[in-house]
Structure formats: C-alpha cells, structure tokens
Amino acid sequence: MKIIIILLFLCLHNHFTEHALIDNKNNLTKFDCTYKDARFGRIDLSKVGLKHGIPAFRHVLKDDYFYSYNPCYPFSEESSCTNVAICQISKTGSAYYVLGLNSMVSWSITADGKATLVYSTDERQTIVNLACWNEIDQLDINGEYEARHYNLTLFSKCACWNGC
Numbered sequence: 001m002k003i004i005i006i007l008l009f010l011c012l013h014n015h016f017t018e019h020a021l022i023d024n025k026n027n028l029t030k031f032d033c034t035y036k037d038a039r040f041g042r043i044d045l046s047k048v049g050l051k052h053g054i055p056a057f058r059h060v061l062k063d064d065y066f067y068s069y070n071p072c073y074p075f076s077e078e079s080s081c082t083n084v085a086i087c088q089i090s091k092t093g094s095a096y097y098v099l100g101l102n103s104m105v106s107w108s109i110t111a112d113g114k115a116t117l118v119y120s121t122d123e124r125q126t127i128v129n130l131a132c133w134n135e136i137d138q139l140d141i142n143g144e145y146e147a148r149h150y151n152l153t154l155f156s157k158c159a160c161w162n163g164c
C-alpha cells in the first residue's frame with residue numbers, strides 16, 4: 001500500500017513538473033478556447049466556435065483548397081477530419097488533411113499584444129493570427145507560407161483583449 005502511494009505521488013509530481021516547464025517555454029495552454037495574460041487581459045473564443053459539430057467557418061476557398069475552422073469545439077468532415085479544429089480539403093474533394101486540433105495549441109503573444117494561435121499536428125502547422133475587429137466574424141486564408149505550414153487570420157470582436 002505504501003509503495004503504491006509513493007509511486008502515485010511520483011507520477012503526479014512528474015506530471016506537474018513537466019507541465020510547468022512546457023508552460024514557461026512556449027505558453028502552451030493546450031486548448032484554443034481561452035487565454036489569460038497578465039499584461040493584456042483575456043481572450044475568449046468560446047463564442048466564435050459553434051458547439052454542434054459544424055465549423056463556424058466552412059469551406060473557405062483559397063487557391064486549390066477549401067479550409068474549415070472552428071475554435072474551441074471540435075468538428076468533423078468526412079472520415080479524415082474527425083474531431084478537428086482545422087480541416088483542409090482539396091477542391092476536387094478527394095483529399096482531406098487535419099491542420100489542427102483544439103487541444104494541441106500554443107499561444108504566442110508579442111510584446112505589443114498581438115496574439116497568435118499555433119496549432120501543431122505531427123505533419124502540419126497552422127498559425128491563426130487574431131485580429132481585433134468589431135464587425136461580423138471573418139476568416140482570411142493567407143496561404144501556405146512554407147511546405148505544410150499554413151497562415152490564417154481570424155477577425156473577431158472576441159479576438160480583442162477582454163472583447164468577449
């Protein structure tokens with residue numbers, strides 16, 4: 001019994017230390033819903049994402065691909081994009097790629113308060129620049145800036161610090 005408790009303690013301890021290290025290194029919060037910063041305040045994207053498995057931004061065309069994006073709540077399109085945050089679909093509909101998951105994200109905040117979400121999968125990386133905007137929510141696909149690296153901009157009131 002004692003040994004089990006000690007092992008349990010060691011496991012938990014390792015778990016928390018690892019997380020603390022990751023947090024310090026790249027501000028990894030794991031989730032794309034909300035972020036809190038001591039200098040600028042809070043960003044809350046839970047009103048941008050839709051809750052019922054349909055993406056807030058669906059099939060936005062850029063060059064040869066469509067892009068779908070839903071912050072905060074996962075959605076699915078076809079079998080290749082299951083429970084994802086961002087899906088890329090070829091124009092012909094023959095290929096689907098996962099560009100990001102809601103739970104594999106780091107937040108990057110510049111010194112002047114510009115926020116960027118960085119979604120990483122094993123094969124692809126997508127940055128979503130947050131643009132403070134007081135009109136209807138909008139998603140711009142800026143394109144593939146490097147092989148398998150994608151650049152998006154989300155315009156929303158909720159992208160403003162303390163906006164939502």
Ligand SMILES: *[C@@H]1O[C@H](CO)[C@@H](O)[C@H](O)[C@H]1NC(C)=O
Nearest residue numbers: 024025026027107108109110
């Ligand atoms: C992480 O947060 C710290 C303190 O707020 C900041 O100085 C640093 O630039 C951030 N790192 C990234 C990658 O955004």
Ligand SMILES: *[C@@H]1O[C@H](CO)[C@@H](O)[C@H](O)[C@H]1NC(C)=O
Nearest residue numbers: 127129142143145151152153
């Ligand atoms: C992403 O696109 C925006 C808008 O075109 C641009 O200002 C920014 O430099 C791009 N970022 C990267 C990493 O290419």
